Amino acid sequence: MQPINGIGVAKVVDSRHPDFKGGDLVWGRTGWEEYSLITRPDPLFKISNSDVPLSYYTGILGMPGLTAYAGFYEVCSPKEGECVFVSAASGAVGQLVGQFAKLMGCYVVGSAGSREKVDLLKNKMWFDDAFNYKEEPDLNAALKRYFPEGIDIYFENVGGKMLDAVLLNMRVHGRIAVCGMISQYNLDKPEGVSNLMSIVYKRVRIEGFIVFEFYHKYPKYLDMALAYMREGKIIYVEDIAESLENGPAALVGLFTGGNMGKQVVLVSHEGKKDSANQ
Amino acid sequence: MQPINGIGVAKVVDSRHPDFKGGDLVWGRTGWEEYSLITRPDPLFKISNSDVPLSYYTGILGMPGLTAYAGFYEVCSPKEGECVFVSAASGAVGQLVGQFAKLMGCYVVGSAGSREKVDLLKNKMWFDDAFNYKEEPDLNAALKRYFPEGIDIYFENVGGKMLDAVLLNMRVHGRIAVCGMISQYNLDKPEGVSNLMSIVYKRVRIEGFIVFEFYHKYPKYLDMALAYMREGKIIYVEDIAESLENGPAALVGLFTGGNMGKQVVLVSHEGKKDSANQ
Structure with missing residues (x-):
C-alpha cells in the first residue's frame, strides 16, 4: 500500500x-x-x-517557515507600519507571518479558534491583538473594531466568510496572499464570496502562491530564521x-x-x- | 442642481x-x-x-483607451502567445483590450451579449473567436471549448457567474485584471463567487485598478494609440x-x-x- x-x-x-x-x-x-x-x-x-x-x-525551519516567508515578504510586499491581519494565526504558518510582520514594524492582529490560541498570540507571540472568530457573530464588525483604518495586508489561510469580511475592510492598494482556505476544503460546494467589488474600489491585489516555487530561497530563509530564533526574536x-x-x-x-x-x-x-x- | x-x-x-x-x-x-x-x-x-x-x-484616445492600456499592459503583464479572455468585449474598453492583445500575438476570445456584437469582434476586430454569453447555459463548458488549455489572462468587466467560470479555467500563474463588474452593480446583494480555491491551486493573481492612477502614462499611450489608428491596426x-x-x-x-x-x-x-x- x-x-x-x-x-x-x-x-x-x-x-x-x-x-x-x-x-x-x-x-x-x-x-x-x-x-x-x-x-x-x-x-x-x-x-x-x-x-x-x-x-x-x-x-519554522522547513516548509511552513518558507511558506510564511515567501507569502509575507515576496507576495505581500510589506512596508513598515502597515496593518496586517492573519487568519489561522496560531497555526504552523500563521504564527510566523504574524511575528515576521511585528519584526518589520507592522500592526498585527490574528484570528484563531479558541481563547487559549488568542492568549498565545497576544502574550507569547507579540501580536498587537487577536480574537476568537468563533465568538464573533459579525466578522465584519470585528475587523472594523481591530482595524478602524482598514487592512493593508491579509494573509489568507481560511477563505469563505472570513475572506468576505476582510474584503470589506481592505485599504486602497491592499494585498491578500492566499496560502490556503482551510474552511473550504471539506465542503461539497465552496461558500460564495460576495464582496469582490472591493477589488476594484480599493485596487486590491489577491495572489495565490505555493511554497515549492520558492524552494530556491530556502538557504536565505534558513539563515534569517536561525538568527531570529537564536536572538529570541521569534518563538x-x-x-x-x-x-x-x-x-x-x-x-x-x-x-x-x-x-x-x-x-x-x-x-x-x-x-x-x-x-x-x- | x-x-x-x-x-x-x-x-x-x-x-x-x-x-x-x-x-x-x-x-x-x-x-x-x-x-x-x-x-x-x-x-x-x-x-x-x-x-x-x-x-x-x-x-480610444481618452479614459477608456487608457483604461484598456493600463489594465492590459500594466496589470496583466502579457506575453506573446498567451491566451486572453475579455468579457464585455465589444464595449468601450473590451474592444481595445482584445485588439491590443492580438497586436501582441496573443490568442484572444471575447464574450458579448448579442450575435451582432460577436460578429463585430470576429469579423472587424480580429478576435480569434467570440461567443454570446446569453446563449451559453454553461459558461464553464463554453470557456473549456474556447480555451482547451486554459486562460492566461482574463480582463474582467462583468463579475459574478462569468468570474466563477473563468476561475475554473485559469492556467498556472494566470492573471485577472479587474476593471469592473457590471453584472453586479445593480444587485441588492452581489452574487457569491465560489471557485476562489483556484487562486491557490493555480497561483492566480487578481488585481483591481483604476485609470486615474495611470494618467501620467497618457501621453505615451496617446502616441501609441494614434500610431495604431493611423496604420489601420486598430479600429x-x-x-x-x-x-x-x-x-x-x-x-x-x-x-x-x-x-x-x-x-x-x-x-x-x-x-x-x-x-x-x-
Whole structure:
C-alpha cells in the first residue's frame, strides 16, 4: 500500500544518491511510515544545524517557515507600519507571518479558534491583538473594531466568510496572499464570496502562491530564521502527537482546530528510528 | 442642481487657468450639460490632434483607451502567445483590450451579449473567436471549448457567474485584471463567487485598478494609440446617442447591453456648442 505523503524529518539509512549518505539528517517529502524508500529527492534538504529541535524542520525551519516567508515578504510586499491581519494565526504558518510582520514594524492582529490560541498570540507571540472568530457573530464588525483604518495586508489561510469580511475592510492598494482556505476544503460546494467589488474600489491585489516555487530561497530563509530564533526574536509553538498511531486523529484535528501551534506527528526519536512526520 | 459628471470632450469658452485658453479643445471631467463651469481641471487634457473624430477622446484616445492600456499592459503583464479572455468585449474598453492583445500575438476570445456584437469582434476586430454569453447555459463548458488549455489572462468587466467560470479555467500563474463588474452593480446583494480555491491551486493573481492612477502614462499611450489608428491596426466602434435628451436612455442601455461599442452622448457638434459627453 502507498503510504500517505507528508513533509517529514528523517535520518538517511543508506543512499545511492551522491548528495546524501547514511547518517545524514534530512527534511522533505517522506511517508507516514517508519522507513521510507525515497526514489526522487524532490525536495529533500540536508539538515546542517541540529542544535535546534529536529521537529522544527517540519515547521519554522522547513516548509511552513518558507511558506510564511515567501507569502509575507515576496507576495505581500510589506512596508513598515502597515496593518496586517492573519487568519489561522496560531497555526504552523500563521504564527510566523504574524511575528515576521511585528519584526518589520507592522500592526498585527490574528484570528484563531479558541481563547487559549488568542492568549498565545497576544502574550507569547507579540501580536498587537487577536480574537476568537468563533465568538464573533459579525466578522465584519470585528475587523472594523481591530482595524478602524482598514487592512493593508491579509494573509489568507481560511477563505469563505472570513475572506468576505476582510474584503470589506481592505485599504486602497491592499494585498491578500492566499496560502490556503482551510474552511473550504471539506465542503461539497465552496461558500460564495460576495464582496469582490472591493477589488476594484480599493485596487486590491489577491495572489495565490505555493511554497515549492520558492524552494530556491530556502538557504536565505534558513539563515534569517536561525538568527531570529537564536536572538529570541521569534518563538515557535508545536503540538506534538506521539507515535504514528495518533497521526490520523492529529490530521483530522487540524480541521476542527484541535491543535495548538504546528501539528507534528512524532514517529520516533532521533537515535531510535529517526523520523518525525507532519 | 448639480449636473451628472462624466468624461467628456469640450471646447474652452473662457479660462483663467494658465494652462487653458478660449478655443482649446479638451477632454476630462465635465457635466452632462451644454456649458460646464470647471473649477478644478482634474483631469482635463488638452487635445492637440484633432484630425480624428473628437468623440474618440471619450473613447480610444481618452479614459477608456487608457483604461484598456493600463489594465492590459500594466496589470496583466502579457506575453506573446498567451491566451486572453475579455468579457464585455465589444464595449468601450473590451474592444481595445482584445485588439491590443492580438497586436501582441496573443490568442484572444471575447464574450458579448448579442450575435451582432460577436460578429463585430470576429469579423472587424480580429478576435480569434467570440461567443454570446446569453446563449451559453454553461459558461464553464463554453470557456473549456474556447480555451482547451486554459486562460492566461482574463480582463474582467462583468463579475459574478462569468468570474466563477473563468476561475475554473485559469492556467498556472494566470492573471485577472479587474476593471469592473457590471453584472453586479445593480444587485441588492452581489452574487457569491465560489471557485476562489483556484487562486491557490493555480497561483492566480487578481488585481483591481483604476485609470486615474495611470494618467501620467497618457501621453505615451496617446502616441501609441494614434500610431495604431493611423496604420489601420486598430479600429474603434462607437454608438452615438444624438442629443442630451437621449443621454439617460443611453446610460440605462449600458446595463442591458443596448449599445454597440462605446456609448457616447452627442451634446453638440464641434463649431456649435462643442461638447460631447460619455
